[in-house]
Amino acid sequence: AQSVSQHNHHVILSEAASLELGCNYSYGGTVNLFWYVQYPGQHLQLLLKYFSGDPLVKGIKGFEAEFIKSKFSFNLRKPSVQWSDTAEYFCAAGGYQKVTFGTGTKLQVIP
Amino acid sequence: AAGVIQSPRHLIKEKRETATLKCYPIPRHDTVYWYQQGPGQDPQFLISFYEKMQSDKGSIPDRFSAQQFSDYHSELNMSSLELGDSALYFCASRGWRGDSYEQYFGPGTRLTVT
Numbered sequence: 001a002q003s004v005s006q007h008n009h010h011v012i013l014s015e016a017a018s019l020e021l022g023c024n025y026s027y028g029g030t031v032n033l034f035w036y037v038q039y040p041g042q043h044l045q046l047l048l049k050y051f052s053g054d055p056l057v058k059g060i061k062g063f064e065a066e067f068i069k070s071k072f073s074f075n076l077r078k079p080s081v082q083w084s085d086t087a088e089y090f091c092a093a094g095g096y097q098k099v100t101f102g103t104g105t106k107l108q109v110i111p
Numbered sequence: 112a113a114g115v116i117q118s119p120r121h122l123i124k125e126k127r128e129t130a131t132l133k134c135y136p137i138p139r140h141d142t143v144y145w146y147q148q149g150p151g152q153d154p155q156f157l158i159s160f161y162e163k164m165q166s167d168k169g170s171i172p173d174r175f176s177a178q179q180f181s182d183y184h185s186e187l188n189m190s191s192l193e194l195g196d197s198a199l200y201f202c203a204s205r206g207w208r209g210d211s212y213e214q215y216f217g218p219g220t221r222l223t224v225t
Contacts, residue, residue, distance in 0.1 A: 034154075036154075038214075042167070044144070044146070044154065044156060044203075046154075088214070090214075092154075100216075101203075101215075101216040103213075103215070104213075104214055
């Protein structure tokens with residue numbers, strides 16, 4: 001069965017701290033991987049995605065993620081967070097037939 | 112635990128027909144989001160409802176309409192279907208749990224227009 005696990009449900013960081021959010025997936029076949037962000041009161045927005053090629057993917061707003069196939073992981077990173085990064089982050093995995101989302105990680109950045 | 116239910120899971124329609132997709136949120140969740148994911152594309156936000164009122168609107172075609180009912184389930188109505196409407200449509204259910212909120216995604220409805 002397809003599944004996506006996000007290990008941290010709630011993360012609190014101070015501004016300028018580094019961020020790493022974990023994501024592990026279980027998916028048969030070729031998988032596409034995504035990270036989405038949802039700011040308070042808004043809908044999902046795509047941060048970055050991996051389809052193929054360079055396993056280190058750079059997205060918007062200084063975010064990046066690394067696909068490690070041997071670990072079935074796609075962790076999201078940012079070297080220095082800002083207060084405006086306070087949001088919920090969703091990892092997703094899927095292909096043409098189905099997309100499975102993780103349960104989300106709430107990030108709170110303290111000024 | 113109860114999850115987000117979407118029905119039907121698969122739907123095949125012909126061009127110019129209509130389709131209705133349903134989303135049943137998790138009990139006591141008050142917000143529903145609809146997304147469309149075309150083949151090889153990213154999920155695109157369509158529309159959302161909070162407490163039975165439309166709260167946000169994305170790239171939803173005029174041929175589509177949606178509403179949230181008194182029992183909080185939501186329906187996405189699609190008319191004059193086009194081949195390009197073939198996609199995976201999924202909804203997300205959101206609500207408060209304690210002093211925080213939670214959000215879960217449904218399994219999606221695969222719509223194929225022929």
